[in-house]
Amino acid sequence: MTLKEKQDRILVLFEHLTSLTKHQLPEDQRDPRLHDLGHLHRGELFSCFHKEHLEEATHLYETLYKAKNFDDFIHLCEEARQIVNEGMFVYAASVAVLHRDDCKGLAVPPIQEIFPDRFIPAETITQAMKDDHHRKEHEDLVVDIEETGNILNPEQRLAYFREDIEVNAHHWHWHLVFPATWRPEVMGKVKDRKGELFYYMHQQMCARYDCDRMSVGLQRMIPFQNFEETLEGYSAHLTSLVSGLHYASRPEGLHIRDLNDVSLQEMERWRERILEGINLGHVHDDHGKEVELDEEHGIDILGALIESSHESKNEEYYGSLHNWGHVMLARVHDHDGRFHENPGVMSDTSTSLRDPIFYRYHRFIDNMFQEYKASLHHYTKTELTFPEISISHVTIKAKVPNIIHTFMATDELELSHGIHLDGSTKVKYHHLNHEAFSYEIQVENHSDTVKHGTFRVFLAPKYDELGNRLILNEQRRLFIELDKFHHGIHKGHNTIVRNSTESSVTVSKIHTFNELKAGVGVDEKNTEYCSCGWPQHMLVPRGNEKGMDFQLFVMVTDWEGDHVNGEPSLICADAVSYCGARDHKYPDKKPMGFPFDRPIDARTPSQFATPNMSFTDIRIQFSH
Structure with missing residues (x-):
């Protein structure tokens, strides 16, 4: 099979996923390797920050990665496409394509073309659909993008940065290359300095954002301070085509509340434990052994701990401050799920950069990394x-x-x-x-x-x-x-x-x-x-x-x-x-x-x- 033929078979998997029905392949007709899948229903918004979503997605991408050969891989993908949540399928299949040796040279199509509804305002997509109904034969259509705000909101001056399509696609793709749950013992490949890359890539995004804030006459962002503070409002103007629901807006003045899965008290406890480890110069692994935060590996250890990734030395004790923070901020409007609302954009790596709170929260995270850096000697x-x-x-x-x-x-x-x-x-x-x-x-x-x-x-x-x-x-x-x-x-x-x-x-x-x-x-x-x-x-x-x-x-x-x-x-x-x-x-x-x-x-x-x-x-x- 030529590389071009392989690429064609990959592309088909990623087309028109917003139109999939809820029909699923019956359990007795599935490949046995896919039997324990389908927990996250079609139409719901997948989040690779949510622990349960990520566990199922990890099971799927590891299964796809271990397929016997390319034909077997495509077979599993085609079946999984009929079974699992749409967003989860794209995430897991993408991770597998990017890492399988028999997929070298192949590309995953851009996420902005797979799910354009994550990047283009709902008003614009609605206009495109209306124009499509009145399309003349063989006519190619072009629609102009709608504005998502106005000068009453000073943050709108930064819309060109936060809503940049390729900036958001970059964040999505980075998390495909460095999945939080990457297990070297299963995948056979080590992601060198993965925790440090998590720290550095996000630190650089915050620095870039502040440079652009100053460019448009705004002050540098005020970091997220504590879990009790009231939050600024935000509306993404995005509607998910797989669910038919808007990505939730956040009215001004709300604050984070306990979720069914995690409480504010746990978040505060995790933060204090991480800061204590930084101040002591060591953390404890899951056997109680002290692990020094030395100059060579300390930042990498902390990155894994804060995210928290599979490499976390002790997830039970230090928790998952970064990931659950994203989920809590995305659920602030419907924390206990009583209204069956979609989460906000903070739940998704391909949309979270649109929200000003992303940068403020990551500055809060970065301040912990900086606390560690301050414990090291100044360069001579x-x-x-x-x-x-x-x-x-x-x-x-x-x-x-x-x-x-x-x-x-x-x-x-x-x-x-x-x-x-x-x-x-x-x-x-x-x-x-x-x-x-x-x-x-x-x-x-x-x-x-x-x-x-x-x-x-x-x-x-x-x-x-x-x-x-x-x-x-x-x-x-x-x-x-x-x-x-x-x-x-x-x-x-x-x-x-x-x-x-x-x-x-x-x-x-x-x-x-x-x-x-x-x-x-x-x-x-x-x-x-x-x-x-x-x-x-x-x-x-x-x-x-x-x-x-x-x-x-x-x-x-x-x-x-x-x-x-x-x-x-x-x-x-x-x-x-x-x-x-x-x-x-x-x-x-x-x-x-x-x-x-x-x-x-x-x-x-x-x-x-x-x-x-x-x-x-x-x-x-x-x-x-």
């Missing part, structure tokens, strides 16, 4: 310096040097693969974008030999909301990683040019249903990580109309000390900083976010900088 000059290497100058090469222009661009999303329509129907929407640019880095090698460097590129606002210069320790939590790459440094002067499209954070290309059907992007060299990554068009913050002041930070460290087992041939590891490298260890020994992952006692860049660092003032200017 020796740890920060790369002897005999210095950076003399860095320039952003764009139309105007050191100024990056951003603007709103137009794109289209095809609906007809997710919704039964009589022909092609596209939604026209807008998203942030930026002009092409590159980094030009002038590096001096004062030794007599070729050195190898890891180049680390970050960006952060220079001033706070009131126009005051940010002190470096405050600024460090706003630094977003733009790139990280390996490059040789010859004796003497070097000019190194790196294009922004080569970023180690962003994904280069997401192929559509139609492209995959045509064989585009079907390549044996692809890996699960080809579609994992932050969208390229959102690489830099929006900036403002007059030009917002940022600092570009570039640091080069000794690659000989950074790399892990030489440089593996990382195939299509687009966003290695966020998504790791398939079947390899994370290819950088340094802590994620280095050197901004720990508190800094210097107030200014000049007090902190070593010769192998550079702080460059740049501006980001937005044009309507």
